[in-house]
Amino acid sequence: MARSPMSAAAPVVSVRTTFRHFWPLMRGDRRLLALGGGLAIAAAACEVAAIWLFGVITDDALAARDLDAFWTPAGAWLGIALVTALMTFVGDYLTTLAGERFLLRLRDRVFAHVQRLSPEFFDRGRLGDLMARLTDDIEAIEELVASGLVRLVTAVVSAVFFLAAAFYVRWDLALVACALVPVFLLVTRGFSGRFRTAAGAERLSNGAMTSTVEESLSNQPLVQAYNRQETEARRLHREGRTWLEAKMAETRLSSLYGPLVEVVETVCVLVVLGVGAWELQADRITLGGLLAFAAYLGYLYPNVQSLGEIALTASEAAAGADRVQEVLRARPAVVEAPAARTRVARRGRIAFDGVTFRYPGAERPVLQDLRFRAGPGELVLITGPSGSGKSTITKLLLRFYDPESGGIRLDGVPIRELSLATLRDTVTVLQQENLMFSGTVRENIAYGRPGATEAEIVAAAVAADAHDFITALPQGYDTDIGQRGRLLSGGQRQRVAIARAMVRDAPVLVLDEPTTGLDAETARNVLGPLRRLMAGRTTILITHDLHLAPEADQIIMLGRGAPRQGRFRWEPASAAR
Numbered sequence: 332m333a334r335s336p337m338s339a340a341a342p343v344v345s346v347r348t349t350f351r352h353f354w355p356l357m358r359g360d361r362r363l364l365a366l367g368g369g370l371a372i373a374a375a376a377c378e379v380a381a382i383w384l385f386g387v388i389t390d391d392a393l394a395a396r397d398l399d400a401f402w403t404p405a406g407a408w409l410g411i412a413l414v415t416a417l418m419t420f421v422g423d424y425l426t427t428l429a430g431e432r433f434l435l436r437l438r439d440r441v442f443a444h445v446q447r448l449s450p451e452f453f454d455r456g457r458l459g460d461l462m463a464r465l466t467d468d469i470e471a472i473e474e475l476v477a478s479g480l481v482r483l484v485t486a487v488v489s490a491v492f493f494l495a496a497a498f499y500v501r502w503d504l505a506l507v508a509c510a511l512v513p514v515f516l517l518v519t520r521g522f523s524g525r526f527r528t529a530a531g532a533e534r535l536s537n538g539a540m541t542s543t544v545e546e547s548l549s550n551q552p553l554v555q556a557y558n559r560q561e562t563e564a565r566r567l568h569r570e571g572r573t574w575l576e577a578k579m580a581e582t583r584l585s586s587l588y589g590p591l592v593e594v595v596e597t598v599c600v601l602v603v604l605g606v607g608a609w610e611l612q613a614d615r616i617t618l619g620g621l622l623a624f625a626a627y628l629g630y631l632y633p634n635v636q637s638l639g640e641i642a643l644t645a646s647e648a649a650a651g652a653d654r655v656q657e658v659l660r661a662r663p664a665v666v667e668a669p670a671a672r673t674r675v676a677r678r679g680r681i682a683f684d685g686v687t688f689r690y691p692g693a694e695r696p697v698l699q700d701l702r703f704r705a706g707p708g709e710l711v712l713i714t715g716p717s718g719s720g721k722s723t724i725t726k727l728l729l730r731f732y733d734p735e736s737g738g739i740r741l742d743g744v745p746i747r748e749l750s751l752a753t754l755r756d757t758v759t760v761l762q763q764e765n766l767m768f769s770g771t772v773r774e775n776i777a778y779g780r781p782g783a784t785e786a787e788i789v790a791a792a793v794a795a796d797a798h799d800f801i802t803a804l805p806q807g808y809d810t811d812i813g814q815r816g817r818l819l820s821g822g823q824r825q826r827v828a829i830a831r832a833m834v835r836d837a838p839v840l841v842l843d844e845p846t847t848g849l850d851a852e853t854a855r856n857v858l859g860p861l862r863r864l865m866a867g868r869t870t871i872l873i874t875h876d877l878h879l880a881p882e883a884d885q886i887i888m889l890g891r892g893a894p895r896q897g898r899f900r901w902e903p904a905s906a907a908r
């Protein structure tokens with residue numbers, strides 16, 4: 332497996348940097364988030380009032396054995412409970428809505444970025460790991476930037492409320508209760524660094540496991556044909572074990588944290604109750620006052636505890652954010668010119684002017700001083716041994732990479748000056764493997780040009796000799812062709828791909844080994860549709876198969892050194908040289 336361009340362990344970025352980086356994406360929903368947070372804080376204020384009413388009921392109705400004194404505070408308490416319930420519901424709803432919208436925006440942004448990266452990025456990285464970054468890791472960021480922020484603010488403000496109320500009831504007892512804070516800070520500090528490392532390891536092994544599942548499942552025909560099910564199961568088991576260990580290391584920390592803080596809390600509550608009992612005996616506090624005080628502590632401590640948990644979640648989010656930011660830092664191999672042209676003549680004249688190219692990091696160039704020109708209706712056949720750089724020509728023409736020296740022109744305009752969309756709109760590539768999406772035959776043909784009419788789709792299918800087999804399918808053009816079109820035969824997929832290229836109707840056509848994988852008869856049969864597709868267009872045909880050589884206007888032979896080429900009618904004798 333090639334080394335991934337994304338390192339195994341992403342560089343560590345602080346929680347603050349993560350927050351600063353992703354907060355701008357919250358724009359548009361900040362008010363929603365603030366409203367959600369505001370309601371959560373108001374609900375906490377209501378809790379303070381409710382506890383105060385509880386103290387009033389204890390002293391005025393229960394301790395004084397006076398039922399009349401019960402009704403007013405009880406009614407107020409019920410009213411407050413209803414308002415709190417409503418505010419909690421609306422607050423939760425708004426916070427979640429803001430968080431999910433942030434997530435949607437973030438995912439869209441990362442996906443749009445990923446779609447601009449060169450194929451190189453996908454070739455070197457592991458797809459499953461990238462998928463994990465686009466799902467789980469992005470969600471972790473949401474927990475830091477949106478819902479985490481609201482939880483943090485709410486917990487801080489609530490803690491302040493309950494602490495202030497406790498101080499109001501008995502400041503000296505409240506001071507005893509505050510003894511928790513430094514212990515709590517020390518415990519949290521000790522945990523969060525370790526938790527961050529453990530969470531990073533867990534994210535990483537999660538990515539590795541997803542990659543293994545993705546790879547194994549997408550290669551199932553190979554796995555089953557070679558009886559390698561057990562190897563794959565072992566591979567996944569190994570990754571699963573690593574994940575289990577990483578998850579347990581993380582859980583050991585997160586599960587230890589809660590109980591540890593609770594023990595500290597219990598000690599504090601017991602000290603407060605002990606001092607309270609003494610004060611009660613000396614008549615310096617009422618029973619209602621003491622119970623209300625204890626209740627304020629009962630609400631204060633969970634908030635303090637959740638502050639610690641938020642610190643741990645933030646560490647986890649930062650670990651995920653590192654991995655997402657690494658994707659965002661990846662740069663495409665080519666950059667669009669600032670004032671790129673969006674119009675070309677669309678005639679399809681192409682010129683390679685002394686193109687030399689080497690892949691990033693490669694020692695030797697794949698192509699050296701490649702020169703040729705071609706115009707509408709012409710066929711350039713490119714041949715040569717495997718690995719000689721034939722498919723690389725397509726990648727350069729589509730500008731997935733820029734040449735090291737020399738240049739490529741389209742209708743007289745250097746392709747570096749064109750917008751990528753304009754350039755790629757002008758060129759249709761029929762790839763070696765006919766890539767399909769799951770969906771219907773119609774959708775797959777129309778993929779060539781969004782908005783293609785029914786008549787255009789059918790005409791393209793007819794020209795591609797695909798119409799007859801499509802209408803014989805159970806639901807005709809509406810038949811689902813399965814994952815990556817696997818319910819169709821190789822030859823049928825080829826024709827659907829030709830129909831898709833027809834619908835696209837671009838002036839330049841690149842056929843990359845169009846008959847690879849087809850048996851001799853099927854290959855002969857697609858020649859007709861291919862010729863119809865080529866008619867009037869500038870065609871580059873990359874092939875080992877020299878069937879179409881006699882029709883070529885130019886043949887370029889790639890190999891070691893400079894390409895050999897000629898503008899000639901094919902004569903088998905010259906092929907041997």
Ligand SMILES: Nc1ncnc2c1ncn2[C@@H]1O[C@H](COP(=O)(O)OP(=O)(O)OP(=O)(O)O)[C@@H](O)[C@H]1O
Pocket residue numbers: 451454690691693697715716717718719720721722723724
């Ligand atoms: N993304 C890449 N990074 C580095 N080297 C690459 C990359 N893609 C291809 N190569 C190398 O460049 C050379 C040319 O590859 P290319 O796919 O253009 O060959 P080809 O002539 O089309 O081969 P085939 O006939 O087998 O399809 C090969 O040696 C290959 O190993």
